[in-house]
Structure formats: C-alpha cells, structure tokens
Amino acid sequence: MKYKIHHKTVYRYAEPVRRGVHELRLEPRTGPLQSVHAWQVSAPGNLSSARDGFGNIIHNFTVSGPASRIEIVATGEVEVTAVAGMPGFYDLPDAGEARVSPLYFVAPTPMTAAPAEMQAFAAPFLAAGHDLPALLALADGIAGRVRYRAN
Template sequence: MKYRIHHKTVYHYTEPVRRSVHELRLAPRSGPLQSVADWQLNVPGNLTEARDGFGNIVHNFTMAGPARRIAIAATGEVEVRTGEGGHQAFHDLPEAGEARVSPLYFMTGTPLTQAPADLQGFAAPYLAAGHDMPALLALADGVATRVRYKANTTDVGTSAADAFRLGSGVCQDQAQVMVAACRALGIPARYVSGYFYDPAATAMASHAWTDICLDADQGLWCSIDVTHRCVTDTRHVRLAVGRDYASAAPIRGILEGGAGETLEVDISIAPVA
C-alpha cells in the first residue's frame, strides 16, 4: 500500500511566544517495512536534520517571536510493505556508518514505562513459556482488555503504571503498558509512533504501537498494535521509535512566553493508486 499523508499542527496563544525551540520526529525513514518516496516539512524557521541514537530522523528549528500562532506541517508519500512471514518479523539493523543503540538498551525502564509488581504479575503468565508470536499477541489482547480504549482519560504524562491501574487510556497508554510488561520480563521492547489508515474513520489521528525484540544479536523484531490486537500490517506507517512516548514524540518544544495555548491537529491519509 502507498499513502499520501498530510499532518498539520497549529498552536494558538493568547499571549505571544517570544522565542521557541522545537524538536520534530515528523519525518519517517525508509526501512524494512516501508519506503519513503517523498517527504517535506514546512515550519516557521530554518530546519536542521540529524539522526538520533534510535535511528530516527530528527529536525530542529528555532523561531524568534513575537508570534501568536505556530504552524508545523508534514506532507509526503510512504509505501508500506509486509515483513518476513507476512509482517511477522523484520530485521532492523543500522545502515553502514550509522551509530545506533543496541536492542538491549530497550530492556531498561523509564519513568513512563516502569512496571510495578501488579503489572509484572499480570504479564508473567502470558510469557511464562517464552515470547513467541502467539504469546505476545495473547499479552497484547490482555493489555487491551485490561486498559480499555477510552479517549480523554489520560494525557501525555500518564505512565504505564497509572494507565494500568486506571484501566483505561488511548493507544499511547496501551503501547506503553505493553512495553513495560515486556521489559519487566527481560524482553527488549520499544514504543513506536506513527499513523494508522482506517478507511471508515471520519477523522485521522496519530497512532502508537510496540516493537518487541525476538533476537537482539540479529536485530530481529516484531511489531504489535495493542489497540487493534494484531501484528502491524500495511495500514501502519512508522514515524519514530523510542523508549517511551517522550523519546518518540512527533513534536517537542520549549517556549518563552506563549500563555493560553490551544492546539489544532489535522491529519489526512489517502491511498495512492
């Protein structure tokens, strides 16, 4: 499948922003599961580009104010393909000359992905015999049942432990609970941000899911969407990976001034013939 994607984020302020610094993970990279044919960013400043230790494309820009509106737009085309065994597994290894962290780096928790005893106890029976695909999908189904999808019950600062105890959240929370559960049992897992194409949806939104390492030496991973209780497929477009939401967030910024912030997000995804 090939998609044309447009993602626009507009921040409005009642008091002007005097100065701001922004970090973007809004440019997908080509890899084992997708090819990026064209991608453009439009921002109110000069962009610099780099790669982080996870292999993500990272852009930065600084804006000198005053400004009551900051608009950031990303547009491009991505072709998504299946992995080995129909998207069951894929090798994600650094390119020649690229420095990237080991998959084992994704075994340690973060403030957003700590797994207290109750979460560990919940996950352990699912993976008692190993972490093959059926076991991981069973765990994902258990997480989706335990942390029911419900909008507006959490925010970007909600931890996996909090969402697990609350029993509800959005895709970000379900993905972080899955990450926390795997890491607590000694399995490298990483958070993935991206897009999900649903032809029946009236409005598109960003999405999140989980990569789980099957073989660290070979860089072999599988990718599971907890929200949809499935292995990812050609409906999923990857933007960035990280240890949690904070390290894979599409947009992060530091502002001087800028009180009274409100946000508009418009995402469109259309198949390309």
Template sequence: MKYKIHHKTVYRYAEPVRRSVHELRLAPRSGPLQAVQGWQLSVPGNLSEARDGFGNIVHSFTVTGPAHTLVIEAGGVVDVTPPADGDAPLFCDAPPAGEARVSPLYYLGSTPLTAAHPEMVRFASPYLAAGREVPALLALAGGIAERVRYKADSTDVGTSAREAFGLGSGVCQDQAQVMVACCRALGIPARYVSGYFYDPQASELASHAWADVCVDADRELWCSIDVTHACLSDARHVRLAVGRDYHMAAPVRGIREGGSGEQLAVEIAIAPLQ
C-alpha cells in the same frame, strides 16, 4: 500499500510567543517496513536536521519575535512493506553501515512514563509463562486492551503507564506504554512507536502509537504490535519515530517564552495511492 500523507499542526496563542524552540520527529525514515518516496516539512523558521540515538530523523527550528500563530506542516508519500511471512512476522532493524544506534538492550530500562507497578507484572506474567514468542505477545496485547480500555480524552501526554493501568482506560499512547512497561519488567526489550494508522472508516484521523518488542536482541529481530487494534502492525501502519516512551518519540516538542492561552489544532489526511 502506498499513502499520501499530510499532517498540519496549528498553535494559537492569546498572548504572543516571544521566542520558542521546537524539536520535530515528523519525518519518517525508510527501513525494513516502509520506503519513504518523498517528504517535506514547512515551519516558520530555518530547519536543521540530525539523527538521534534511536535512528529517528530529528528537525529543529527557532522562532524569534512575537507570534500569535505557529503552523507546522509535514507530508509526503510512504510505501508500506510489512513482513511477507504472516507466520513469522519479524523484521531486522539493525542500523545501516556507518550509523550508530542504541542496542536493543537499552530498551530494557524503564522511564517515569513506563515504570511497571508490581500489579502490572502480576498481570502480564501469565501471558508469557509458556514463552515469549509472537502468539504470547499478541495475547498480552489483547489482555492489555481489555484491561486499559480505549477511551478518548481520558488521559494526557503526561499520563504514565502505571496511572493508565490503575485508571483502566486511556488512548493508544497509554496502551502502548503499558505494553512496553510490562515487557521490560519481564526482561524483554520494548520500545514505543509513533506514527499513523490508516482507517478508511474514520471520520477524523489522528496520530497513532503502538509497540515494538525485541524477540532476539543479538540479531536485532523485532515484532511490531498494535495494542489498540490487537494486531501486528501491517499495511495500515506508517512509522514516524521510536523511543523509550512518548516523550522520546513525540512528533512535536518545544519550549517557549510567553504564549499564554495556547490552543492546539491538528489535521491529518491519509490517502491511499494506486
């Protein structure tokens, strides 16, 4: 599938922002699951571009002077190419020549957002007792979707996997972080993925999140699992960034001076192309 995507983020402030610094992971990279055929960013400042240790494209910019409104826009065309073999939906995500990237084993370490409580380990262990192949990982994802029910606005970006698991509800971000936490606690490298999910029936589209699980660290072989939809990632998924948790893959991060009374509005449009 090929998609035309437009992502608009608008910040409004009751008190003007005096100065702000922003870091964006809003530019998808081409890789084994997708080909980016053109992408643009529009921000109120001069963009600088770099790659982080996870391979993500990172842009940063600074806003100086008073501002009541800040608009960030991103968009372009992405051709999604999921693994062709449905029985072995693995993909190799080794860095290209000349690019340094963290080892898959780095994704074994927990973070404050992805630390697993002993109860989470007891919950996850039976699913993987017979093996750690894709069917077992999908079964674990299905169990998490049942245990942490999807409920809009029940958590926020600071909610940890432990908190969401205890609450028994959350959004895609929480379900993905619980999956990541459970896998890591059982010795399986896993990472958080931010991106988009195309649903033609949805009245409003939003950013999405799922998990990559490494099944062979030596060969850097991964499978990509959407806990929210209890499926492997497929032609509906567009990847933006990966990281150890939400904070490391967030589409927009920043700090500011001033700017009290913040209001945020996000608009996402995804159109399939022939």
C-alpha cells in the same frame, strides 16, 4: 500499499512566546520495509535536519520574536512492503552507523511508568516473545483497543 500522509500540528499560546526551540520527528525513513516518496516538512523559520542515535530523521527550528500560533505540516507518500513470512526481521543500522542502545529506554520514571491496567493488557502479548510476529500481534491488540477519533 501506498499511504498519502498529511499531518498538521498547531500550537496556540495564550500569551505570545518570545523564543521557542523545537525538535520534530515527523519524517519516516526509507528502509527494507518501506519507501518514502516526496516527503516535505514545513515550519516557521529555518529547518535543519539531522539523524538521531537510531538513524531516524529529525528536524529542528527556532522561533524568535512574539508568536501566538505555530503551524507545522508534514506531507508525503510512503509505500509499505508486506512483512508476512519475515519473522525475526530487525531494522539494522547501515555499516558504520551508530545507534543508541534500546536499554537506555528500559528504566521507568514516575512520568513514564505504565499503570497496572496497561501492564495487564500488555502481559499476554509480551509473554509471546519479542520477535516480529509477537510485536505485530501487540500492535493489532492496541489497534483493536484504541479507537481513532477525528479531531
């Protein structure tokens, strides 16, 4: 399946900002389950790109001077490959590529701890395991519970 993606983020400030440093995570990467075609990210100023500890593509830019509005646009096409019949698949790093341990993100903080209702919702899905089918079931459960609303 091919997806044509157009994502726009607009920041509007009550008072103009004099300087802003931004890190964007708006570019998917090609891998075993998807191919990215003709991807483009646009933002004010000069964009630089790099990879994070997981191999994800990040962009950075700095806004200098007064700005009351900042617009960031990401567009492109992603072709996704079906995952049926691929239990236990993991997106492994390329040879020689370092990644940050996922254990880094396990400890909750006061700002990231899941509320009791969210924990109760996730419990049956997490009890099913952490392999690909169980995680896809969790994603389907979230999609069935969280409704998309335009704007």
